[in-house]
Amino acid sequence: MTDIFFGTTTTLNRFSFLRANDDFISRTIVDPLSPTRLVFYKQDGKNGVHPYMIQRSGKYGLLNLQLNTLPSHLVQIFHDWSAKNSKKTIDLRNDVTLVFLGLDEDGLDEKYLFNENSLTSSFIYPNSYKLKDYPQFKYDKFQGTPYYAVDVTHCQQLQNYLSSFEDVDIVNSMMSILAVSKNESSLFAYSKMYMDWLMRNRFCPGCGQKVIPVDSGTRLLCQTPKNECPVKSSAVSNVCFPRTDPVIIVGAVSSDGKKILLGNNQRHPAGPNGKRMFSCIAGFMEPGETIEESTLREIWEETGCSAREVKIVASQPWPFPANLMIGCFGVVHFDGVNELINTELDNELADCRWFDADEIKTLLNGGDLEDVSLPMEGSIAYELIKSLALGKY
Template sequence: MSSDQIPDIYFGTEVINRVSFLREDSEFIGNSVSHPSTRFIFFNNVNPLVNKYLQNKLIILTNGSNQLKSDPSPDHQVIKTGLSSLPEWNEAVRTWKEDNKNKNADLRDNGKPTFLFLGIEDASVGLDLKRLKIEDDDLDTHSEDEKYLDHQGRYQGIPYYAVDLSKSEKLSEIILNFVNKELQVFSDGKEKSDENSTKNSQPTPLDNGIFYTHSRRHFLGFTSKEASLYSHGSMYFDWLTRNRFCPGCGSKVIPIHAGGKLWCTNVATKENGKSACPVHNASVSNVSFPRTDAVIITAITNAERTKILLSLGKRHAATRMYACTAGFMEPSETVEVATKREIWEETGVVCSSINLVMTQPWPFPGNLMIGCLGVVEFNGVNENIHLGHDKELEDARWFDVDFIRKFVYPNEVADDDNFNEENILIPMEQSVAYHLIKMVIDQAHERKVQNGGKL
């Protein structure tokens, strides 16, 4: 697949420049977390703060006022008032800046939010700095209304942070009430739940659809930008939540470098001058940085592109969703070897032609889906299905591509064509599995056109 054919993959759209080398620059971090233009998204136990009634579901707030622009649509609203109007927020930011700079051992103790620097939206990802500069110059107010951060004249853009409020219940409640007050989305068209509201009472955040969601129904309803911001924050906070103690000495660890690295708080030394913590002594410490679990996922077809092999996992048996073959990579495996292994282990099919096509971050909780195309040489043996190896699947079968095409292009299906008598499903459009299936279907169609209507 050429670069111009690769889809804008959900959860993986490039929306910020991570400028990861600036995470340990305490001057930059201190300035960016306090800047008026800075955007914040919020989490509680890895669940993002959303408003389910709006098109822009992910709640994004800023330090300064009048930083966000509204969309003409009535279902798209932004909050104009800045967080800097809240004394509790200003205190939380000030405290975290000092804790992060000094590596204070109580950085994420109870009562304190955890801040995570995501990156800056800058010219490299399409931000129009010239337009923002003009807006700045047109203002009659002082610099606190700056529309973007300029660090050393070299790094210019809008900073983005994620904030975990799991251990800061009070601040979380303040943020929820702030959003509820500023974002008046409740209307007669959005009925209150009898369980969550009382007659004649003021609508609560929950009444107005403002809450931390755990539902994929909301995660998969984000815009591409929201999905990528959510995925970025969710994966980091999942890692930070899982890792609270040093694997080398058992001492408390804290997230330094604005959330990008774990640091053991054990500063004791041995008689030989070395640290009492073996992690501090290691030249390379991969337990100090986030991990991503690699998963290969493969669309399997034949050379002629007339068939596609799809599998029904046991956990999807009730929904009848047939998908691509997938599995975790193991240590010391190449992508190609892992793909061939998973195909054979799950389906019994022998495949030797593997091509890496596309990748997708998958924040449930921290995977990288490595999308591949496997081409099976039909010879009476290779294509035979056998489900008796690891017994993960309920079913696997070779489908005609013309049949699966009707799921990808439903507008081509005649109203009287009851083609799906088994009520099977294929993966959702947001997934890499869908795009891999669509790629095979499109390749089949191209061949059919080239061959005068025959595959």
């Protein structure tokens, strides 16, 4: 399950230890020969942040531009950000907010981390746009193409420039985002989670003062003296880094593998074709809970069924807004009691059924089954269901 939407491994190496290196960050921005690339976001005023995307021939992709192809007055905005970033000034995100995403090692003979799934091969560019052929950026023994995510909410000049391209829009439709390539979806998930976190966190929860994004946008800094802020003075501070909320998603199966338990959530009524999506059981982990405990609890709370075995299988980032789906299998031993369905405990499911594995195989092969549809291909839910139907668990 390595090729999962939002979780496909690409040639982008995060180089997280370089985020706090001001010299490195500055060079990626101000070096006139740096091939630095940018993806763009804008807030919508409703506690949301959305990507700039380009559409051509019905196909969506993230808008991706080289920094040094921008007009000089826009390049200067990024130079100014670089200077403020080095000095950690309080007005750091007055114009733009940047997050260093990493170096794309695509095309290098020697790679430090990943060797396949070219990040850049599927990008769509505006018709009037011309990429410049720069050499790979080098710093010490590291090299690649630097990537940044940019929030342009407070920079009207950049907004005007981006809107000047044909077929470029700010997109908030999940279905449009799900139409991009798997490689781009990984870049979106990564960058969007940071953009969303920075948008939601502008003040210190300990003292209420402004915080600024340091380490190239990946950590928040409160500038209040340590002894005056309960967050800064605590032994361990867990509010200055982005949060990721773990979510259990479990494919429940009978011990003989012949029955698969799927549910239709109250939030997913029948579509125009009369089909309802039946999917895996899912829910947030709670504090002080193991993955195994959370899996057993979620199965019981949503379906009334009792499982006794848990297998942890795979994971999927889910950037709406910042979840990590932890995929598991839960095995139910039928005994006349364990398999009995009761959806009235938490009333989250509109319907829940034990399906024959052969029925699910029919759906996977493009067949029809009454009012039932499955999750999208490439999602961890689909992959879990597919594995169960094929007996691979």
